[in-house]
Amino acid sequence: MLGGPEEILTPGWTGHRHPKACIIGLGLIGGSWAGALHRSGWQVCAVDPEKASIDEAVSRAWIQAGWTEMPQFLEVDLVILALPLQALAEGYDQLVGRVPKGTIVTDVGSIKTEICNKSLANAQNGSSGFYFIGGHPMTGSEQSGFGAANPTLFRNYPYVLTPAGDCPPNVVQKLVEVIQGFGAKVIFREPRDHDVEVAMVSHIPHLLAVALALATHDISQEGGAALALAGRSFRELTRIADSSPVMWKEIMVRNSEAILGGLSLWEHRIKELRDSLQQGDGEAIADAFRKAHMVRGYIN
Numbered sequence: 001m002l003g004g005p006e007e008i009l010t011p012g013w014t015g016h017r018h019p020k021a022c023i024i025g026l027g028l029i030g031g032s033w034a035g036a037l038h039r040s041g042w043q044v045c046a047v048d049p050e051k052a053s054i055d056e057a058v059s060r061a062w063i064q065a066g067w068t069e070m071p072q073f074l075e076v077d078l079v080i081l082a083l084p085l086q087a088l089a090e091g092y093d094q095l096v097g098r099v100p101k102g103t104i105v106t107d108v109g110s111i112k113t114e115i116c117n118k119s120l121a122n123a124q125n126g127s128s129g130f131y132f133i134g135g136h137p138m139t140g141s142e143q144s145g146f147g148a149a150n151p152t153l154f155r156n157y158p159y160v161l162t163p164a165g166d167c168p169p170n171v172v173q174k175l176v177e178v179i180q181g182f183g184a185k186v187i188f189r190e191p192r193d194h195d196v197e198v199a200m201v202s203h204i205p206h207l208l209a210v211a212l213a214l215a216t217h218d219i220s221q222e223g224g225a226a227l228a229l230a231g232r233s234f235r236e237l238t239r240i241a242d243s244s245p246v247m248w249k250e251i252m253v254r255n256s257e258a259i260l261g262g263l264s265l266w267e268h269r270i271k272e273l274r275d276s277l278q279q280g281d282g283e284a285i286a287d288a289f290r291k292a293h294m295v296r297g298y299i300n
Contacts, residue, residue, distance in 0.1 A: 010102040012077030013174050018043055021078040023063070024070075024091055026053040028141055029108045030082025031149025034062040036182045037078075039151050045076070053146040062151075070094050078178070079130075081107040085250045088115050096128055103130040104175055110136055110198060111255050112162045112191035120164055131171045134162035134191060136198070137184065142242040155183030160198075162191045199258035204266060206248055207259070209241040 012019035019042050023030045026048040034057055037044050046066040048054055054066030079099060083091045088109055095105060107115055112134045119132035139157035141148055159179050163172045176186050189197070216234070220226045252259060276284040 008102055008168060009104075009171065009174065010077040010100050013102070013104070019078070020045070020076040021080065022046060022074050022076045023080050023082055024048075025082035025084075025087075026050070026057055026066075026146045026149070027082060028144050028146075028148045029137060029153075030080060031057065031062070031146040032151060032153040033080045033082060033108070035060070035149055035151030036154060037178075038062045040178070040181050042078075045074070047071070048146075050146075056146055070098065072098065074099050076100075077103060078175075079103060079105045081105065081109075083107070083109075084247060085109050085111060085114075085254055089118055092118060092122075092132070095130065096122075099130055101129045104171060105130050105132045106135040106161075106175060107132075108135055108137060110202065110251055112136060112160075112189075112194045114254065116162055116164070116191040123164060123166070131167055132164070133167060133172060133175055134194075135175075135179075136160040136162075136194065138198075138202070140243075142240055144244050144247070152183070154179070157184055158187050159184035160187050160189050160194055162189055162194055195255055196258045196261065199255055200262040200265070203251060203255060203259050204262050206240050206243060207252070207263075208266075209238045213238045213241045 011017040021037050021042050021044050023034045023037075023044065023046040026034065026046050030046070030048075031053070034044050034046060038061065044063045046054060046057055046063045047068075047070055048066065049068050051068055054063070054068070057063040057066060074095075076099060079095060081088060081091045081095075088107055092105075092107075092115065099105070109115055116132075116134045119128070119134070122128040123132070137154050137157065137159045139153055141153075159182075161172070161175065161179075179186055212234075216226050216230070216238075273285065273288060276282075276288070
């Protein structure tokens with residue numbers, strides 16, 4: 001925990017200076033954060049090992065400065081850790097002692113338990129000096145890299161935050177206001193609940209897209225030219241199979257327990273549909289479609 005009231009937030013949050021942010025990692029999400037913050041009037045800098053990404057971000061005027069290595073100190077109010085899952089812990093550690101007390105730090109990782117547990121342990125021993133609020137934008141693209149970044153990427157999509165219970169409400173609210181300013185809908189979750197739920201609504205759909213693409217290729221190899229007939233439904237269902245294999249390898253392995261639990265539920269439903277097909281029970285299949293229509297009605 002930070003100290004007294006005077007340490008709760010840095011000057012950019014309290015209106016004593018222009019707000020400043022640093023993006024660590026200028027990929028699709030980090031780059032989109034940079035563009036969205038720029039549009040919101042923030043001064044933005046960035047750290048990314050690819051100088052070309054930094055140069056492009058500067059040319060777009062989304063950032064004012066950038067470095068290929070972490071500077072000794074970042075005089076900022078907000079840091080976005082937009083790093084691959086396997087690099088998040090190291091990125092977090094690099095911030096210790098390099099940002100002012102009262103800085104808000106958030107990440108964009110699609111798994112929250114690991115990084116939030118690390119942050120909680122640091123907060124308990126007082127070693128971080130900043131406020132960490134886990135985050136995960138529920139949007140993206142099968143494309144990757146800064147070239148695919150879009151300042152409007154978060155608009156109209158859920159954005160999950162997983163603040164620790166002892167994070168001051170006014171600190172959380174400051175980050176909420178920034179994200180809502182992007183047009184996103186902020187949703188709060190406990191880290192473990194997030195990982196279980198996102199396994200079903202994000203991670204498993206990617207596996208299903210991969211499985212469908214591979215199975216269709218299998219039947220095409222057996223003499224049918226199924227892929228030549230692929231229309232809108234197949235293209236939309238398998239679009240996310242084009243996502244980064246390296247990134248999704250990490251996601252799948254690190255959240256495997258939740259994903260396996262979700263797959264068990266999915267396999268149960270597939271078995272029900274398979275049984276209905278084998279029995280020629282058209283009404284059961286129609287009823288499944290009706291129920292699915294109702295479920296989709298819950299999506300805002």
